[in-house]
Structures are given as structure tokens and as C-alpha cells.
Amino acid sequence: MSREEPTVSRDVHYVAPGSADGKHPPAHRAAKVTAIPDLNDPWTISVVVFNPTGLHFNLSVPYDETGQKPGTWHYPERKPNA
Incomplete structure (x- = not known):
């Protein structure tokens, strides 16, 4: 996949870290880019994460x-057309 710089409003995946007790394992969650806080580092972004129980805002998420x-973002995986 090409490494396009992220842009505001783009859909991405956030890797939720899960719980410290291991009851909830890390999981991929849908997220949307809300800001690029440092234009000198466009690969660290701010996102809103869509969890089953509500929204989570994270202001500094590395690629x-x-x-x-866990605690990072990436572009959604693409499945080939069937």
C-alpha cells in the first residue's frame, strides 16, 4: 500500500490497547482523523475512535x-474483490 499522508476526515483503524487485566484484548476499531497536530510530523494524528460503548478522543496517535x-493507527486493510 502506498504511504499517503493522512488528512483530516479520513477513515483509519485505531488499535485499542485493551485492558490491563487482559479481560479485553487489543482490538482494531474504526476511527476518523480529526487533526494533524504537528505538520512536521504528519504521521502522528488526532482521532475519534468509534467503540461499541461510545466515542474516545485521542490527541496524539502514532502510525x-x-x-x-496497541495505541497506534493504520490504514484499513483492503480485501480483494470476490
Whole structure:
């Protein structure tokens, strides 16, 4: 996938860290870019995360190309057309 710089209002995935007790494992959540706080670092963004129980706002989320590190964002995975 190409590395397009994120833009405000773009859909992304946020990797929720899960709970400290392990009851809730890390999970991918739908998110939307709300701001690029530092134009010198466009890969750290602000997002609103859509959780099953409500919204979560995070002002400083780093990019992770692997899409696996908790507390990071990545572009949604694309499935090939069937």
C-alpha cells in the first residue's frame, strides 16, 4: 500500500490497547482523523475512535505500518474483490 499522508476526515483503524487485566484484548476499531497536530510530523494524528460503548478522543496517535501495535493507527486493510 502506498504511504499517503493522512488528512483530516479520513477513515483509519485505531488499535485499542485493551485492558490491563487482559479481560479485553487489543482490538482494531474504526476511527476518523480529526487533526494533524504537528505538520512536521504528519504521521502522528488526532482521532475519534468509534467503540461499541461510545466515542474516545485521542490527541496524539502514532502510525504503525504493521497495524499491530496497541495505541497506534493504520490504514484499513483492503480485501480483494470476490
